Amino acid sequence: MTDNDGLNKKLFGENFHFGVSTAAYQIEGAHDADGKGPSIWDVFTTNKGKILNGDNGSIACDFYSRYPEDLRLLKQLNIPNFRFSIAWSRILPQGFGKVNQKGIDFYNRVIDTCLELGVQPWVTLYHWDLPQALEAKGGWTNREIVAHFSDFSTLCAKFFGDRIKYWMVMNEPTVFTGAGYFFGIHAPGRRGMKNFLPAVHHAALSIAEGGRALRSALPSGTEIGSTFSCSYVEPYSTKSRDERAARRVDALLNRLFIEPSLGMGYPVQELPALKKIEKYFVKGDEEKLKFDFDFVGLQNYTREIVKHSFFVPYLGAKLVAAEKRKVDVTAMKWEVYPPAIYQMIKQFDRYPGIRKIIVTENGAAFPDSVVDGEINDVRRIDYLERHLLEVLRAKNEGCKVEGYFVWTLTGNFEWAEGYGPRFGLVHVDFVTQKRTIKNSGYRFANFLDA
């Protein structure tokens, strides 16, 4: 079926973490059940024309009720680690203040079920679903959010810290600030530099504050990380203006959040458009942006080819679409380019401050079809195997990469793309909620069984 037969779990070593990643809004559904408050995604998806086919996550995979079945799938597929996120407004409907015990109970059930099955739960505190009540006060543009986020982090540590060993403060801040606060294509739909820059600064401060809140509340031996999106960036040509454009895009996509957390500040020199972020600094912020994470979650799907463009404001650069380049693409129109993950692990590994890298997301959407109850997703199998081989290449060259999580377990709500593109090792029929394990799921299970 594929020519990646050299792949063997044992080559990654005994302590390598394999798992799958998910996010609350994409799977849980039950958007207003048991006292949950609305999040920005509950509200944003009601706007006409924002989401493909007018879809929303109100039901999604109904993980809220079906979690026992889905967690049993992990067991069936030999998957030892499960990453999920906490919906902030499920446990704090207003974002702060009164706690919703039924929300706490739900996550306790999920955690306890994982542990009973012998699956290690990994928690992300924030995967983009801000309580709408906080958005009404300015959301990430309002500095008050830093204190609220810190309190939310402390609360999660208090309720779940006795059983969760691995924590991730935030998921992909570049994506939620870029798509949600600059382009307005994700919740909450704000646009422009006046929203983007304060959102970036307050999210960056919250990543470090959240880390500190967790560290002071959690027992020793707990590992605290945060996840960062990255795409391997290459210039379209050897012309120096394309090379300079590529460096600006690299600063934006790959360095914007990791560098301040490492104490290097924002990459303003490469990306002068960021200069105005200083406006949102208060005394002592340089120090506050730093946090010594136990691990960094690296999330990579593709590479980007960059060309100079006079017409694109702030960036002076544009991405050359994969389809135009006539390369192999996924259903997200992202180029299939496995060396990207190798290059990004190398790039992150060069930072002296990073202790450990876990690939917390990698995966692909392809149009899956169920034929006689079977989903023979050969392209996904090939994608995953080729990426795993690239992770192994980086590891064998001495990079500190110690984990790999597939995005994702079951098909789910793919943000602005709704239920269009299908990711995951398990197919979901969104009418009947029937789960069918794809051949990629069986293949991953065999790999993990070694």
Ligand code: GAL
């Ligand atoms: C990431 C995100 C996930 C998922 C994935 C596939 O950016 O963290 O929530 O949607 O991409 O697009």
